[in-house]
Amino acid sequence: MTNPLPFLAVLFVKLSILQIVSLCTTYLPQFDLSIQNRTSINKFDFPDANVLTVNLSHNQISNLSSDTFSSVTFVQSLDLSHNWITELSRDLLTFSHLVCLKISNNKLEQLPESFLQNQVFLEQLDLLHNNLESIPDKFFNGSLFELRVVNLSWNKLVIYQPWPLLLWKSVDFDLSYNKISTTANNLGKTKFTNSYASDITVNLQFNNFYQWNDSFYEDLFGEDKIVAEKIIFLMPDLRNNNWACDCNFFNIASVLHKSFYLYAKTDNLQFKCYNQSHLRDKSRGLTTMPRSLPIPDGRKLSLNFYGNSIRSLDNVEYADKIDSLNLSNNALQFIDGNALRRMNNVIKELDLGQNSLKYLPKEINVLPFETTHAEDNPLSCDCNMTWMADWVNLAPGYRDKSVQCTEVNGDRHLIKELTERLLNSVSVSLGVLLVIIIIVVITAKRCPYETKVILFKIFRIHPRDKYVVDSNDHDMNNDAYISYDASDIHVQQWTREVLVKKLEGNKPSFKLFVPERNLGSGSEAELRAEAMEKSKRIIILLSAHYSNTQWCQFECNAAESMSENQGRVLYILYDNMAVKLSKKEPWQSRMNERRALSPDDKLFWSKLRYELPLKCKA
Numbered sequence: 001m002t003n004p005l006p007f008l009a010v011l012f013v014k015l016s017i018l019q020i021v022s023l024c025t026t027y028l029p030q031f032d033l034s035i036q037n038r039t040s041i042n043k044f045d046f047p048d049a050n051v052l053t054v055n056l057s058h059n060q061i062s063n064l065s066s067d068t069f070s071s072v073t074f075v076q077s078l079d080l081s082h083n084w085i086t087e088l089s090r091d092l093l094t095f096s097h098l099v100c101l102k103i104s105n106n107k108l109e110q111l112p113e114s115f116l117q118n119q120v121f122l123e124q125l126d127l128l129h130n131n132l133e134s135i136p137d138k139f140f141n142g143s144l145f146e147l148r149v150v151n152l153s154w155n156k157l158v159i160y161q162p163w164p165l166l167l168w169k170s171v172d173f174d175l176s177y178n179k180i181s182t183t184a185n186n187l188g189k190t191k192f193t194n195s196y197a198s199d200i201t202v203n204l205q206f207n208n209f210y211q212w213n214d215s216f217y218e219d220l221f222g223e224d225k226i227v228a229e230k231i232i233f234l235m236p237d238l239r240n241n242n243w244a245c246d247c248n249f250f251n252i253a254s255v256l257h258k259s260f261y262l263y264a265k266t267d268n269l270q271f272k273c274y275n276q277s278h279l280r281d282k283s284r285g286l287t288t289m290p291r292s293l294p295i296p297d298g299r300k301l302s303l304n305f306y307g308n309s310i311r312s313l314d315n316v317e318y319a320d321k322i323d324s325l326n327l328s329n330n331a332l333q334f335i336d337g338n339a340l341r342r343m344n345n346v347i348k349e350l351d352l353g354q355n356s357l358k359y360l361p362k363e364i365n366v367l368p369f370e371t372t373h374a375e376d377n378p379l380s381c382d383c384n385m386t387w388m389a390d391w392v393n394l395a396p397g398y399r400d401k402s403v404q405c406t407e408v409n410g411d412r413h414l415i416k417e418l419t420e421r422l423l424n425s426v427s428v429s430l431g432v433l434l435v436i437i438i439i440v441v442i443t444a445k446r447c448p449y450e451t452k453v454i455l456f457k458i459f460r461i462h463p464r465d466k467y468v469v470d471s472n473d474h475d476m477n478n479d480a481y482i483s484y485d486a487s488d489i490h491v492q493q494w495t496r497e498v499l500v501k502k503l504e505g506n507k508p509s510f511k512l513f514v515p516e517r518n519l520g521s522g523s524e525a526e527l528r529a530e531a532m533e534k535s536k537r538i539i540i541l542l543s544a545h546y547s548n549t550q551w552c553q554f555e556c557n558a559a560e561s562m563s564e565n566q567g568r569v570l571y572i573l574y575d576n577m578a579v580k581l582s583k584k585e586p587w588q589s590r591m592n593e594r595r596a597l598s599p600d601d602k603l604f605w606s607k608l609r610y611e612l613p614l615k616c617k618a
């Protein structure tokens, strides 16, 4: 089933990340009356009716009559911060081009409901350091199309309503340092309309949240049922609150951890709870894991003991009820293999990083390496650790495999390369070279393509004949156009967090065109076709529902009909479904004579780079 929402959203929310952030700059001419010890101001004080910036900050103004600004109608930036204002007149804003409004550090206790009516250009609103206890239901009305930053920190708000969902852009909503302990939704229908480029950041840190109530869930994420899927875009930052460790909390923690995607930003999900008695305020205090914890039947535990002084992972009573266990930055030296056996099949994530472990018990390989973290430990390269190489190598390609160990003589090795031969190879480097040569000769014969890729990776020798598309000097400014199913949240995350980051972030870096990110405004079909024409490669990321999406079909057909398309179109088979699809029509004929790579392939990234236009490494 395809879901039209992302498309609609793309149409509405064009590219907020690429827009130039202007926000609160000073627009000229300006009228600066800041730091003047003024106690009042009126409309006759404005000398120039055309001013764009009005700065009244750092005065002692306590009351502004509603006609104060009636003589200046073009104001774009208004700074009323650091005054003594207790009340705002609902008709105060008599101009409608306002971009930046600062009323921070005043004494506001409430806001008029329709204060921001018609402020369609407003981008930044600062209300921090006031005495606000609530926000009127209609304050954030649906016409605030441009609002990007709302700062309400350091007030006295007690309830959070999903205001950001009413806005149109990716928005930074700061509600930290209030007294919020609960959520509600009096705003009517709130639906999430954002997409790829748009992140909502809601900072709810340093509030008074104490007990999780499942009704928060609906309040926080609005009416939209499929929002649970998009939780990563909406996940409010609830850290640094005094969450109590009760059943409700464990439940939500496990819901969140289950819904969390491999590539998501996870910081916000790391909110901790505090057990009234033995866990609270004992940071760095724990030297052992609590022997028992109260867990109602059927619940799973998500435990974060980061930064304590725990010395061993013991076979605790609740070992087989742990969903995720974070023991990073402790003093671990010993791991009980029996605890690991009991964790098998239950635990989803185990973090043992930043500890003092020299050896890992072999039982740990009942847990997959991709969800087990053992980085930053003084692991020994010992013969009884060679099993680890297989454990590491079995993990899928996206997992970082750079975990290392140290030999007695101080040499460091990648564990994935640890073999008994390596450990005994102090003086056989010549032999190793010979082996490498033999391997190269054998693979060159058996796998000519792989050999070319390896030669390219190591020596930058590119033995392939150049594709026609590369030899002509067109004005093609993109190295590759990525065609993918943006409505599949996993594909979207993989594209954004893995593919794009690797190809753009590592050298030599490629210039990619990602439609959801780079498309300008205008006819979407034309823009896509034009961008494809200007791309030296078209990467088609085939995934389960790729062919059901309108743009993918469009792009696929366009790619086929493009001139000089030999070598220009290449496929990435995202998952097993894609591999299956590739063996059926129409994909089989489409891929005939084209390169189709799968992220599980050995040398996937090297192959991909090999296929992309040649770049100077510098």
Ligand SMILES: *[C@@H]1O[C@H](CO)[C@@H](O)[C@H](O)[C@H]1NC(C)=O
Binding pocket: 035, 036, 037
């Ligand atoms: C404002 O008042 C302070 C203290 O009374 C004084 O030092 C300062 O000069 C005054 N500023 C102006 C612009 O009058």
Ligand SMILES: *[C@@H]1O[C@H](CO)[C@@H](O)[C@H](O)[C@H]1NC(C)=O
Binding pocket: 024, 025, 026, 034, 035, 055, 056, 057, 058, 077, 078, 079
């Ligand atoms: C207003 O003036 C104050 C003090 O001079 C300054 O710090 C502030 O940046 C100004 N505000 C704007 C919007 O320019």
Ligand SMILES: *[C@@H]1O[C@H](CO)[C@@H](O)[C@H](O)[C@H]1NC(C)=O
Binding pocket: 063, 064, 065, 066, 086, 087
């Ligand atoms: C502010 O001024 C208006 C009229 O200009 C007046 O009605 C109101 O009472 C004043 N408020 C305060 C708090 O002084």
Ligand SMILES: *[C@@H]1O[C@H](CO)[C@@H](O)[C@H](O)[C@H]1NC(C)=O
Binding pocket: 128, 149, 150, 151, 152, 153, 172, 173, 174
């Ligand atoms: C809100 O204001 C506080 C205090 O100045 C600042 O630390 C914070 O970064 C601001 N939040 C946003 C979203 O700009």
Ligand SMILES: *[C@@H]1O[C@H](CO)[C@@H](O)[C@H](O)[C@H]1NC(C)=O
Binding pocket: 213, 214, 215
């Ligand atoms: C959770 O919130 C709902 C709705 O606000 C309320 O009726 C219920 O009593 C709350 N439950 C707890 C345990 O606070």
Ligand SMILES: *[C@@H]1O[C@H](CO)[C@@H](O)[C@H](O)[C@H]1NC(C)=O
Binding pocket: 270, 304, 306, 326, 327, 328, 349, 350, 351, 373
């Ligand atoms: C464990 O907790 C620390 C601190 O909160 C965090 O930095 C780390 O990423 C966590 N580990 C995992 C695997 O989530």
Ligand SMILES: *[C@@H]1O[C@H](CO)[C@@H](O)[C@H](O)[C@H]1NC(C)=O
Binding pocket: 359, 360, 361, 362, 382, 384
């Ligand atoms: C591996 O061998 C070392 C001594 O060579 C020993 O101290 C360590 O306990 C052994 N580790 C395991 C997991 O058997």
